[in-house]
Amino acid sequence: MLGPPSQPSAKHQMDQGQPAKTETNKSDKSAAIHNAVARLVSIFARPNPAEPNKTRENTEEVTAFCMRILSSRIAPTAATDSNHVVDTIKKRLTRRDKSLKDALAFTSLCFTIDNSVTTFLSRSLFFIGELILSMQADLLDRRENPLDDAFAVNGLKSVRAMPEFPKLPQVFPDASVSLDDTETADPIPKYSNKPRGPCNGYYLIANTKYPSTDVDKMMHPSESELLRDIMYIFQDIDGQYIKFNPALDIFVLSDKVWVPPTTCENLRLLSEVGWLYRKVKSVVSSWSANSSASAEAEPRGRFNAFAPSAAVAASTHTMEEGLIRQGFCAGIQKELVKHFELIAQLENQFTKSMEPVGSEQNVPSSPSTEFSAKGLSLKRLLVWIHEPLQKLRLIQVLVDSSAGLRGGALLSMVHGYMNHGDPFVQELVEGLLKQISAPFFQMLKRWIYEGELNDPFQEFFVVEDANVEEEAMWRSRYTLKNEMIPSFLGRSVAKKCYLIGKSLNFIRFCCAEEAFVIQRSQELATSPSGLLEYGDMAALEKSVTSAYTSISAHILSLLFGKYKLMTHLQALKKYLLLGQGDLVQNLMDKLGADLSKPANSIMRHNLAGILESSIRASNAQHDDPDVLRRLDVRLLEVSPGDSGWDVFTLDYRTDNPISTVFPMQSMHQYMKLFTFLWRLKRVEHSLSVSWRKGMTEYTSFRNMADMRHYFHTSSIVLSEMIHFTYQLQYYILFEVLECSWTELNSYLMKRTGDLDQLIGAHNKYLNNITSRGLLAATASNNQNLFSMLIGLFDVILKFQTSLSNLVELAEERLMESKQRTSRDYENQFLDPRLNAKEPTNETLKDRISAEGANMDEIAKTYRADLQVILEALTSHADINLHGLRVRLDYNAK
Amino acid sequence: MDPAAQARATLDALHQVSQLLQTGLDRETLALCVSLTEMGANPEALAQVLKELRRIYPS
Numbered sequence: 001m002l003g004p005p006s007q008p009s010a011k012h013q014m015d016q017g018q019p020a021k022t023e024t025n026k027s028d029k030s031a032a033i034h035n036a037v038a039r040l041v042s043i044f045a046r047p048n049p050a051e052p053n054k055t056r057e058n059t060e061e062v063t064a065f066c067m068r069i070l071s072s073r074i075a076p077t078a079a080t081d082s083n084h085v086v087d088t089i090k091k092r093l094t095r096r097d098k099s100l101k102d103a104l105a106f107t108s109l110c111f112t113i114d115n116s117v118t119t120f121l122s123r124s125l126f127f128i129g130e131l132i133l134s135m136q137a138d139l140l141d142r143r144e145n146p147l148d149d150a151f152a153v154n155g156l157k158s159v160r161a162m163p164e165f166p167k168l169p170q171v172f173p174d175a176s177v178s179l180d181d182t183e184t185a186d187p188i189p190k191y192s193n194k195p196r197g198p199c200n201g202y203y204l205i206a207n208t209k210y211p212s213t214d215v216d217k218m219m220h221p222s223e224s225e226l227l228r229d230i231m232y233i234f235q236d237i238d239g240q241y242i243k244f245n246p247a248l249d250i251f252v253l254s255d256k257v258w259v260p261p262t263t264c265e266n267l268r269l270l271s272e273v274g275w276l277y278r279k280v281k282s283v284v285s286s287w288s289a290n291s292s293a294s295a296e297a298e299p300r301g302r303f304n305a306f307a308p309s310a311a312v313a314a315s316t317h318t319m320e321e322g323l324i325r326q327g328f329c330a331g332i333q334k335e336l337v338k339h340f341e342l343i344a345q346l347e348n349q350f351t352k353s354m355e356p357v358g359s360e361q362n363v364p365s366s367p368s369t370e371f372s373a374k375g376l377s378l379k380r381l382l383v384w385i386h387e388p389l390q391k392l393r394l395i396q397v398l399v400d401s402s403a404g405l406r407g408g409a410l411l412s413m414v415h416g417y418m419n420h421g422d423p424f425v426q427e428l429v430e431g432l433l434k435q436i437s438a439p440f441f442q443m444l445k446r447w448i449y450e451g452e453l454n455d456p457f458q459e460f461f462v463v464e465d466a467n468v469e470e471e472a473m474w475r476s477r478y479t480l481k482n483e484m485i486p487s488f489l490g491r492s493v494a495k496k497c498y499l500i501g502k503s504l505n506f507i508r509f510c511c512a513e514e515a516f517v518i519q520r521s522q523e524l525a526t527s528p529s530g531l532l533e534y535g536d537m538a539a540l541e542k543s544v545t546s547a548y549t550s551i552s553a554h555i556l557s558l559l560f561g562k563y564k565l566m567t568h569l570q571a572l573k574k575y576l577l578l579g580q581g582d583l584v585q586n587l588m589d590k591l592g593a594d595l596s597k598p599a600n601s602i603m604r605h606n607l608a609g610i611l612e613s614s615i616r617a618s619n620a621q622h623d624d625p626d627v628l629r630r631l632d633v634r635l636l637e638v639s640p641g642d643s644g645w646d647v648f649t650l651d652y653r654t655d656n657p658i659s660t661v662f663p664m665q666s667m668h669q670y671m672k673l674f675t676f677l678w679r680l681k682r683v684e685h686s687l688s689v690s691w692r693k694g695m696t697e698y699t700s701f702r703n704m705a706d707m708r709h710y711f712h713t714s715s716i717v718l719s720e721m722i723h724f725t726y727q728l729q730y731y732i733l734f735e736v737l738e739c740s741w742t743e744l745n746s747y748l749m750k751r752t753g754d755l756d757q758l759i760g761a762h763n764k765y766l767n768n769i770t771s772r773g774l775l776a777a778t779a780s781n782n783q784n785l786f787s788m789l790i791g792l793f794d795v796i797l798k799f800q801t802s803l804s805n806l807v808e809l810a811e812e813r814l815m816e817s818k819q820r821t822s823r824d825y826e827n828q829f830l831d832p833r834l835n836a837k838e839p840t841n842e843t844l845k846d847r848i849s850a851e852g853a854n855m856d857e858i859a860k861t862y863r864a865d866l867q868v869i870l871e872a873l874t875s876h877a878d879i880n881l882h883g884l885r886v887r888l889d890y891n892a893k
Numbered sequence: 894m895d896p897a898a899q900a901r902a903t904l905d906a907l908h909q910v911s912q913l914l915q916t917g918l919d920r921e922t923l924a925l926c927v928s929l930t931e932m933g934a935n936p937e938a939l940a941q942v943l944k945e946l947r948r949i950y951p952s
Contacts, residue, residue, distance in 0.1 A: 029932065032932060033929065033932050033934065036925055036928055036929050036932070037929070037942070039925055040922065040925045040926075040929075040942070040943075040946070041946060043919075043921055043922055043925070044922075044946040044947070044949070044950045045950050062946070062949055065945070066942045066945065066946065069938055069941050069942050069945065070929075070934055070935070070938045070939065070942060072938060089910075089914065092914070093913065093914075102913050105909075105913060106910060106913050109906045109909050109910050109913070110910075112902070112903075112906045
């Protein structure tokens with residue numbers, strides 16, 4: 001094993017002060033190796049600060065031991081290619097840490113090493129790599145089985161496929177110590193709390209090292225005696241020689257017995273069955289409510305322990321764990337019954353082998369007659385037990401991984417093993433799954449046929465909140481619990497099942513159509529496709545999908561037919577989004593006076609009266625009386641200083657099935673839109689009033705030279721404002737409202753999807769309007785735009801007030817000058833001295849110029865504000881708004 | 894670069910690799926291991942030795 005001589009300079013460096021001898025002969029070299037090993041040992045044997053007296057007591061011995069290992073023939077594994085080593089390390093790092101950070105660091109280190117490598121190191125380099133690798137592999141092995149690793153993605157614990165022949169214990173010190181110490185010596189403490197199982201595949205300890213002189217004094221049990229013991233162990237009963245040691249969690253062969261090492265090995269392998277059975281049984285019975293009772297019911301008789309416990313335990317399972325867990329227990333119990341059947345057969349064989357030779361002819365003739373004639377032996381048992389052992393292993397793994405899981409999650413876990421590559425495992429799991437999923441499918445059936453949630457232990461994937469009112473039934477009464485969806489069902493099917501049940505309840509309680517639900521459940525229960533059980537998932541999916549489609553279609557037809565959803569949608573658009581122009585015009589005319597009052601002096605019933613008369617005066621009177629009944633006036637919360645305009649809004653009341661489509665939130669959105677549109681309408685209305693007034697009255701002011709200027713500018717500003725409001729209205733009406741409505745309408749006409757999708761479409765419609773009608777508060781930019789617009793409306797209204805003030809002043813002036821003219825005329829005949837300038841004239845003039853200046857100021861503000869808005873529109877992300885910007889710009893720059 | 898510095902650099906790199914892989918070996922031990930493999934020790938056997946040492950002297 002000694003390699004070619006290495007360069008002394010390197011050795012000197014590496015050994016850090018090792019005497020730099022030129023190794024010319026073999027003895028020198030082995031001395032150096034011995035020296036190095038001794039140093040290595042001394043590094044490890046450094047006194048622990050906690051226990052200073054536990055110093056290098058046996059370093060000599062340990063060094064010798066290490067030398068032995070080194071000189072043993074542990075062959076290097078096949079790969080001695082440094083690229084392979086590097087690749088393997090990289091793969092491990094990648095698997096450990098998905099971020100690849102470590103792997104990248106490692107790659108760069110490899111590069112460094114490669115660069116600095118000189119001849120003396122190149123050979124040993126990948127040896128070191130391999131050394132690190134094999135240590136690493138060892139660490140990984142301790143943490144998890146490589147197979148565990150392979151299945152880690154799916155979270156499956158591995159089921160060992162073949163009985164592993166355990167590695168022979170290390171030569172040093174002895175087997176029992178290595179059994180005890182492997183766990184405690186684990187350098188990574190966080191893995192040490194892993195469930196402790198027998199180590200390295202040992203399920204039985206036997207002391208095989210006795211001085212040969214002792215062997216004669218000990219008992220030498222015959223094979224049949226050992227067989228009998230093994231049979232007991234299979235049933236978790238202590239035998240004569242082999243007993244279970246609870247402290248070590250392992251079977252122990254009595255000290256007084258000597259068996260040959262080969263037999264001992266066989267016993268070890270066989271005892272795994274007993275160990276697994278013991279584990280499974282203890283766990284399953286701990287699930288039972290009165291495990292003690294069932295344990296007592298279990299006969300303690302030796303070979304008669306033929307599973308009467310199964311029936312008892314199955315009936316008394318604890319209720320806390322739920323029905324699915326009970327199903328799981330029942331399934332496992334069934335498998336355990338099979339285990340007992342097997343033992344009974346083995347026992348049969350065993351007794352046959354004990355019988356005298358004469359009776360052997362009774363054995364049914366078969367090709368293996370001569371074998372079976374010999375009865376049972378440990379070796380033969382080992383072969384026969386292979387399949388049941390596999391089964392028990394699988395069950396044990398299932399039981400282990402099921403801890404803490406319940407309901408759908410438990411089903412998912414078991415179903416995960418359907419992906420196991422071994423057909424044997426698949427078959428077993430399928431059988432178990434049928435058993436386990438029975439209660440689940442019972443629940444599912446009730447849910448999708450009748451809409452009833454019969455789930456006393458919260459195991460189903462739908463959870464009901466009984467406190468939710470009928471109003472909010474669709475939205476929040478039932479919720480889907482993702483972790484409880486069994487994996488064989490699949491997300492989409494589960495979602496459909498959930499919607500089916502929800503729809504059924506909706507139809508029954510909100511639409512008062514119970515008869516339909518009952519009829520449907522009867523139809524389905526009798527139809528052959530109504531049978532639900534684990535197995536044909538495609539058929540299940542198909543029937544669920546068809547049920548889902550039909551129930552969704554039924555709900556839609558109910559909503560559109562019986563509950564006139566379309567009419568309500570149209571009514572909302574007409575009244576809340578000001579689609580019915582004549583009504584709005586009429587309202588505006590009639591409400592104007594009332595709404596100018598302070599908000600707290602407005603009476604709702606007055607407004608309601610006006611609304612009613614407006615309806616009668618407009619085309620709205622021909623609308624459905626049911627719709628008109630729902631239309632109402634609502635006053636928002638009054639804050640000080642508000643006028644009637646700020647708090648007035650129209651309301652549209654919806655009741656139960658329909659209100660599912662129009663929840664509170666949507667209605668708020670509608671009202672917000674209404675407030676905005678109403679404001680815009682008001683601005684437009686008052687602008688047109690002023691314009692009309694101007695057209696008729698300004699001619700009479702034409703002769704007043706000092707006022708003409710004001711009216712001229714006011715006309716220009718007014719027409720700018722009118723342009724602005726018209727364009728804005730046009731945009732909102734045609735580009736926002738009507739476009740969104742067409743979109744919604746075309747979806748509704750299709751009559752597809754379920755209620756959720758319908759609600760979604762309506763929400764999308766509203767959101768579209770809100771965001772594109774400059775109202776959305778999504779981006780800060782948009783929010784600004786909205787408040788800017790509102791501000792601009794206020795400026796326009798202020799301008800109007802100022803303008804009407806001016807008009808009043810002008811009228812006053814006109815009146816006065818008329819009076820003066822007539823007075824002058826009269827005065828001609830009286831004292832001419834009285835024809836002096838009157839002081840009132842002066843104050844009026846001041847007031848006029850002050851008001852005029854005020855109006856100019858407002859006009860300036862308006863133009864500046866509008867400019868800001870236009871700029872905001874130019875930089876807006878929505879391309880549609882750029883067109884609006886161009887249109888809003890009066891001078892179309 | 895003289896051989897000694899080069900060797901030290903390589904050892905540094907190896908030490909970092911071993912830390913990345915969480916072997917828990919310190920520099921001194923690693924240096925000894927390098928020299929042992931230099932002398933022709935089978936690395937897998939050496940790994941076995943280290944494991945045994947760790948088991949015998951649990952820290």
